[in-house]
Amino acid sequence: MNWQDYKGVIHVHSRYSDGSGSLSRIIGAANKAGLDYCIITDHHTLRHKEEGAEGWHNGTLTLVGEEISPPTNHYLALGIEKVIDSEDGTPQNYVNEVNRQGGLGFILHPASKGKRSLGLKERPWTAWEVKNFTGLELWSYMYDWLEPVNLLTLPYYVLRPEKAISGPDKESLRKWDELTQERRVVAIGSVDAHARRVIPLGIFEVFPYEQVFLTIRTHILTSPFNFNLAEDRRLLYSALRQGHSYISYDYLAPADGFKFETEEAIMGDEVEFSPHLTLTASSPQTAHLKLIFNGQVIKETEGTSIQLKPQAPGVYRLEAYLKGKPWVFTNPIYVRGG
Template sequence: MSWFEYTGALHVHSRYSDGGGTVERIIKAAHKAQLDFVILTDHETLKGRDRWQGWHDGLLLVVDEEISPWIGNHYLALGIKNEIRAKMALRAQPFIDEVRRQGGVGIIAHPFGEKKGLFPVLDRPWIDWDAVGFDGMEIWSYMYDWIKDLTLLTLPYYLLHPSEAIDGPRPQTLAKWDELNLSRKVIGVCGLDAHAKKLPFLPFVEILPYEYLLRTLRNHILLEEPLDPTSPQRSISAIHEAIRRGSCFIGYDLIADSTGFLFKGEMAGMELNMGDERPFVGRATLRVKTPAPARIRVLRNGEPILERVESEVEIGVNSPGVYRAEAYLGGKPWILSNPIYLRPSRSA
């Protein structure tokens, strides 16, 4: 199958909550960054949906919400119909269920957030790991990656050279993701958590402007049909559903454009694609293709089973497992696929 690939930013805040910029400015920045879509997720609100959601000269702006309890458990609620307010919620299960009831896609945001005293960014990790029914998690949060080593000494350097602070998903997050995927499908996405805030003590300095962030960490969505420029609603649903299926991958496109990456396979004459969940039969062949030579790694249940510098690798597998791929460029994580799930068949 050949895919229609669309590139976009997820988890962006505007002035409708605590972001530093207007939606107009975000749209302009997205055009400059040549994005196909931006998903706004302001805290506890769908404000701006009536005015802004839709096509803007080839850019699809989607207005969703970040459910943001003060204790943590932040949750990206995509495609919900009505605003969900849970500022005071102590448990996540009720709003996870509500997102599902409204037909939305729910994603755990910055699952292992960390407090940094310097900034108006508070510690908001996921607490309720007993909760069930979420669709995915942010396995790479740009903001929490950038902020993790920040001190007064490193701040000026990382403000000028943000990419020096970026190391990739936290090992703790990937380990949790791999663990969850062993028992059920949990898709992985990246989030910017873009705020473009001013520094409190140097108000003329903006932290991570949208114009920069939108060129960095992106979700690439693969669709069977092209987006419909005449129907925002159909196009938005197509993006949400592709995320729900796991028909997407993460690209750190600042270092190189990851467009064209593929992770696929065959098993018993059947095509396998990211997000597919099938009973394992006999033997499968998996293939990874990167748009430039890179250090490609294939993992089974979180453990590397192949690592090679190539632009294309193929591997035969003889056992069930959750298979995914990663690619590194110049020592930095560049691409992370969603898994192909080959589950033990009942009779085995």
């Protein structure tokens, strides 16, 4: 298979909910950032889709989903045709409705703590009993950035946002590792971009789309795009659904070409355990590579590749760090049987 690596951003708000940007501003920023795709997801609306926004715009495949956002338990619905209302539904209802429409869905900011000093409410995911969701938002730029921010440090972190970024929060990582013991659960990275002025100071725009689109991307691996909306939409969503994807903080360095695979499978896949199986990760540049087995580091090295012959079935994934900073988190390879 001729796997292509396409990078894009997921979870972008526009004027149609609480973001500040018009469609053309968002697309302009996506083009400038060199994104292969961009998925706009406003709260409780598919208005951009209804207005015909989906399609190829100067080299960026633009798609529209919805952020289903009751007070807690936010869910990102992609590939759906009709707006889904959370008013009368439990989380399982809207997860089911996304599936019924042939879409895929991701649990959002599962460990959100909010930020009282900035007027941001706590919005965690609490409904862990739900079944049949596709995956979760493991690394959100917005929430990672917010972590160390308070009224005093706000100006500093607005000017030096990279200083605030510390990787997916421990709680979400732990939860993901726990969930993948049961079944395949896809992790995505997101920006949750609003390009909004910060209340109460009202003087900073946090953050312009142009800036945020250079940060956390989800790279997908698929057969080549055809520059046809219907076909490429299917390819993109199918790659995300299967976890043929990795998250990368591309601001540190472009991760294009990063791989985690076996002889016959790639990240996101299930493979049969065999004594001949070899897991290989390769990086476009020297990094600290950590192989994780069932949530624990099993092997690590500084270099451009790492290999392991699994001794047991289980869930294997890879993390990469550049100068101590979190850079790449791949979806797992699920080694079954044995």
